[in-house]
Amino acid sequence: MLKIKKYAAIDIGSNAVRLLITSIIEQEGEAVIFKKNALVRVPIRLGADVFVSGGISEYNKQRMLDTMMAFYLLMKSHGVLKYKACATSAMRDASNGAQICKLVHENCNIKIEIIDGEEEATIIAATxxxxxxxxxxxxxxxxxxxxxxxxxxxxxxxxxxxxxxxxxxxxxxxxxxxxxxxxxxxxxxxxxxxxxxxxxxxxxxxxxxxxxxxxxxxxxxxxxxxxxxxxxxxxxxxxxxxxxxxxxxxxxxxxxxxxxxxxxxxxxxxxxxxxxxxxxxGLSDGIVKSIYYNTISSVKI
Incomplete structure (x- = not known):
């Protein structure tokens, strides 16, 4: 019996923001297959704000909200069951990083988790x-x-x-x-x-x-x-x-x-x-596999 379900990973980096949608294909007696369906990359470059001024600008805050709303709609259109959104260095260092995560959750229905470098390396190692x-x-x-x-x-x-x-x-x-x-x-x-x-x-x-x-x-x-x-x-x-x-x-x-x-x-x-x-x-691949193997928390759509 063939089972196919879709998971998604959102990687909010210092240079770009990525959405990876992957099909998880399970068949009795066979190794699970991870097949990439879609990869969307938006070069918001949050780090250009944070590493100079310490915070994310109003312009890039709005771009983040627009991008996350688009990602949410794409996940719904693809029939994604679970996702995980991870933010790395720029959001870690941003003075308004937590505030932006809250705004994204309220306006785009996407929950973002800011992770440290060690957790980032661990998730990548799950690939x-x-x-x-x-x-x-x-x-x-x-x-x-x-x-x-x-x-x-x-x-x-x-x-x-x-x-x-x-x-x-x-x-x-x-x-x-x-x-x-x-x-x-x-x-x-x-x-x-x-x-x-x-x-x-x-x-x-x-x-x-x-x-x-x-x-x-x-x-x-x-x-x-x-x-x-x-x-x-x-x-x-x-x-x-x-x-x-x-x-x-x-x-x-x-x-x-x-x-x-x-x-x-x-x-x-x-x-x-x-x-x-x-x-x-990369990180997106590790997030999807970590969701599947239940080694990190995830969110249902």
């Missing part, structure tokens, strides 16, 4: 990451966001160390990351990877996914440090406008892609990794 991991290898897992980056050391297929740093693409664009924060990150990576002979990186986030797509590599094949550093230099040779018109990048990607690459390349340099795997998973 199919093990499909990409060789149990005989050691990995530094790096999830780059707009406001923060989550780092985890994976040894024998288990997470042995994890930490969230307030280094993200939008923060870097707004020059709100101190040298001390960079030094702390460098020391953390070196201290937690020095005992392993060989490290590979696993990279997640919209920017590394885009770079992987541009590379033309087959799924499961890694990108080299040489390729990433060459592409990093290439991007710097183009103006913001040229990255849009000549490199065909979206306007909300054309600026953040450079600081994102800086984070990945720094992590590779400090850990000694020569390759990076790009499994194309």
């Amino acid at each position: 199919d990451l093990n499909k990409f991991i060789d149990p005989n290898k050691t990995y530094l897992y790096v999830d780059v966001g707009g406001g923060s980056t989550e780092f985890s050391v994976i040894y024998n297929s288990e997470k042995v160390e994890s930490r969230s740093f307030r280094i993200g693409t939008v923060r870097l664009l707004n020059d709100s990351v101190t040298n001390e924060t960079w030094r702390t990150l460098e020391q953390w990576i070196k201290n937690n990877t020095r005992f392993f002979d060989k490290i590979e990186l696993i990279g997640t986030g919209g920017n590394i996914n885009k770079i992987f797509k541009i590379s033309g590599k087959d799924i499961g094949k890694p990108l080299s440090y040489f390729y990433l550093s060459s592409y990093y230099k290439k991007l710097q040779d183009y103006s913001y406008e040229e990255r849009i018109t000549e490199l065909n990048l979206n306007q909300d990607r054309a600026d953040v892609i450079i600081p994102a690459l800086r984070i990945y390349l720094s992590a590779m340099k400090w850990s000694g990794a020569k390759d990076i795997l790009v499994p194309k998973i």
